[in-house]
Amino acid sequence: MNYETTVRSEQAEYVGDSIETAGETQSKRKWIIAGLVLLGLIVAIAVAYMLVSSGAESADDREEQAAAITVISPGQATIDGEIVANGTLAARRELPVGVAGEGGRVVSVPVDAGDWVRAGQVLAVVDRSVQNQQVASAQASIAVAQADANLAQANLDRALQLVERGFISKADVDRLTATRDAAAARVKVSQAQARELSARNARLSIVAPASGLVLERSVEPGQVVSAGSGALFRIAKGGEMEMMARLSEMDLAKISTGVSATVVPTGSEKKFSGQIWQVSPTIDAQDRQGTARIALPYAPELRPGGFASATIASGTIVAPMLPESAILTDAQGNYVYIVDGDNKVVRRAVTTGLVTNDGIAIIDGLDGAEKVVLRAGGFLTPGETVDPRPINASEG
Known part of the structure; x- marks a missing residue:
């Protein structure tokens, strides 16, 4: 009996010690967990603070690094308006010269392209050997008619002297007077025919209608020409040139005649001053552009048919x-x-x-x-x- 009591007592003490040890272990574990949680909060707060500080610094850096x-x-400036345009050069007044008469074989051409000519100067001579004979015949006809007129006048003068003596009737006088008048008229007809032939002969010589620069020559000696041969010469009247500048509708509305312009031919750096003398009254339906014609004085660099650019004054804007x-x-x-x-x-x-x-x-x-x-x-x-x-x- 005592042995069992002793054993149970020892077992009870052992069990009590185990329970006490387990309680202490659980208590320590709770404290450890609480400490870890607290440490995690502290770390999280520190990280958040660092991120906020880093973001603020980055913003400051970005502001500093803008x-x-x-x-x-x-501001506002007063600007001289300019319009730049392109176009071709041409004679301001081009005169085509051809055969005015009946034509014939050309015997000489004393001028060439690039020569200056004066009004009435002979450009080409057409053979007139046949026409000269016709003029000589007409001159002879005048002489014949004049002789007949002189004879008729003499007969009338004698008849008038005889009328006073009664030897010639009034009817005879009237007949002689009519003969005299007809003879005088034939003289005038012959003279008119001779002048006509002379005028025709004069037209055989192709002459310059005005002073200017010969731009083109299309005839050579020996060539047979007529009224249907077209233009044999082209002359720039007075040597005056122009640029035909192509402008849009908007730009065309900004300019008027008399406006100054500066023209530079392609291939040249030389500038030429001119004025707009005509603004096209119509617009091309295809490209919606019009033409401003800029008058220019003669210069060797201004060759008709060449290309050029123009700077045209178009007022001022602010x-x-x-x-x-x-x-x-x-x-x-x-x-x-x-x-x-x-x-x-x-x-x-x-x-x-x-x-x-x-x-x-x-x-x-x-x-x-x-x-x-x-x-x-x-x-x-x-x-x-x-x-x-x-x-x-x-x-x-």
Whole structure:
């Protein structure tokens, strides 16, 4: 009995110790878990603080690293309008010269293309051997008619003396008077025929209708010509030239006669001053263009049929002026980048106008007070923050 009691007592103590040890272990585990949770919170807070600080620093860095962009405020400028056009050179008044008479075989051509001629100067001579004989015959006919007229007048004078003595009747006098008048008329007819033949002979010589420069010669000695041969010579009256500039409807409406222009022939650097003397009253239905004719003085470089370019004054306008580097173009048209009050890049559509040596006029889209990005606009995007660096318009 005592042995069993002792055993149970020992077992009870052992069980009690085990329960106590298990309780202590669970308590420690709870504290460890709580510590780990607290440590995790502390770490999370530290990481969040670092991220927030890093973000703020990055924002500050971005602000400090904003691209420095040159901007310009163009203001308003008075611009001399110019229109650039192309066209061909021609004689201002071209005179085609051909056969005025019956024609014949050409025996000589004393002038050539490029020669200066005066009004009435002989350009080509046509053979007139047959016509000369006709003139000689006509002159002989005049002599015959004049002799008949002289005889008729003498007969009438004698008859008048005999009438007073009663030997000749009044009827005889009238008949002699009629004979005399008919003879005088035949003299006039013969003279008229002779003058006609002389005039025909004179027309056989092809002469210049006015002074000027021979542009073209299309006849040679020995050639048979007639009224149907067309123009044998072409003459620029007075040597005056012109440029026939082709302009759009819009540009044509901006100019008028008397406006000055500068013409440069292709292949030459020499400039020639002229004035518009005629503006086409019609527009070509095919290309919607008209012609402005620019009068020019003679110069060897101005060759009819050649190509040339013209710069025509078209008044003045007041508008902002930008250098070409500030204007960008894409599928939507022309535009510029401006910097707003928050230093943000903003796209602005513009309409360009006159192009001059000082820049391009902006006729719509700007009032001149904006800060326009001067260069490197192609590397910017709308909404981007930049650091604007203004310069004067005169420096741009």
